[in-house]
């Protein structure tokens with residue numbers, strides 16, 4: 001007998017269900033998305049025990065025809081798409097026909113619904129994948145779905161669920177993006193005995209309901225539109241402000257997109273991208289969280305432009321006030337092993353890595369194109385392959401803004417006559433390395449340019465081991481705190497380590 005055998009169908013079904021439903025929060029997400037797709041203007045959510053005991057989502061949407069109820073809990077049955085072409089222009093959040101059957105597989109699932117076309121509703125109950133009850137039942141227009149005892153028949157999964165408090169946190173982080181993206185829907189959410197209500201209104205009202213009154217004192221909006229693409233949103237300039245995370249919504253679907261996230265230098269922001277559905281592929285990942293764009297370059301450019309104009313308007317991200325954390329006008333400074341700067345603060349001590357601090361300063365200067373150039377005594381000659389040449393040409397206008405002066409001799413041969421004055425010198429090898437790294441690291445033109453800037457900033461920055469005068473240390477710290485991100489370097493490494501005097505006292509047993 002062979003060693004490979006087909007798994008029993010119920011095991012296959014349970015494995016598939018486990019891919020869609022990972023924890024109570026995934027049920028909440030799927031059920032709210034179904035309610036949104038049904039055109040509801042009101043959604044009520046009940047959570048008990050972090051969703052482990054009960055999840056109930058009710059809506060006043062279009063409802064499900066009674067005869068369709070058994071199909072709704074059957075795998076790959078959906079009313080949202082009919083053919084393969086439809087996947088290319090999905091406007092609904094769901095399209096796979098997998099959410100309800102998956103929940104039915106691993107919980108006690110009940111659906112009570114009445115469609116707008118029918119006088120009476122229907123009720124269906126599924127336990128561990130089997131329909132155990134199906135009958136007529138009264139209800140007003142809309143749908144209620146109840147999920148009880150999630151993973152009751154899947155102990156391996158049940159065991160990995162966290163405490164109710166932690167599961168509730170996962171649920172909140174699934175609900176939050178829906179509150180942001182659908183201000184027109186009234187939500188009422190009950191966690192045990194606590195009820196939270198969000199009334200329908202405009203986006204501004206919703207932001208205040210969700211993030212508090214201070215939202216508009218600490219966040220500013222941007223808006224860009226070109227042809228059929230519209231990009232808008234909010235950026236929070238205060239890292240301690242109400243918005244601490246970045247959200248991207250593509251046609252109101254909350255997604256992850258590395259390229260867009262990397263354009264923001266503040267931790268808190270919301271971006272809404274509205275594009276014709278055929279420009280997005282939502283079918284990239286089973287959880288529908290990743291998307292691909294047909295016109296990615298254009299979208300990235302619009303977001304970047306929006307941010308640039310926002311900075312120009314608000315001055316934010318440009319110059320920041322020196323925080324009043326230091327003692328004696330920043331006079332108490334020491335250099336440690338020629339590598340770290342120690343600065344006394346009111347609360348204790350800052351340890352600053354001089355190289356990465358300078359790297360951050362140069363990176364931001366280069367990005368703003370505010371650096372003079374210096375002529376090279378011996379120009380650098382570059383020979384590029386046709387592929388490299390194409391990319392280099394695209395990067396050129398950006399490089400020129402940062403102080404490079406480059407001329408093309410013939411196809412693929414370039415002479416670099418001047419470089420940004422912030423880099424003391426640049427060898428032909430280093431220039432090549434910069435282009436190679438930019439091409440390797442950057443997936444898009446903007447990312448490549450960004451990589452190039454990081455490399456230039458790194459090369460130009462003062463090195464560990466370089467002795468600095470008190471005046472130089474002071475200027476460095478002042479310039480560091482005028483950047484948008486004094487605490488992390490462009491590569492994401494920490495620049496500053498803080499030690500409070502309390503911690504030091506504790507070490508001495510004071």
Ligand SMILES: Nc1ncnc2c1ncn2[C@@H]1O[C@H](COP(=O)(O)OP(=O)(O)OP(=O)(O)O)[C@@H](O)[C@H]1O
Nearest residue numbers: 034038063072078079094095096097098099100143
């Ligand atoms: N709250 C609801 N109101 C109206 N119809 C609903 C509701 N919930 C589910 N349905 C119907 O049941 C069908 C199956 O729902 P299910 O969530 O399993 O799949 P889907 O939403 O089509 O796709 P996905 O698996 O991507 O969520 C839907 O296509 C829809 O017709």
Ligand SMILES: [Mg+2]
Nearest residue numbers: 030034094099
């Ligand atoms: Mg669905």
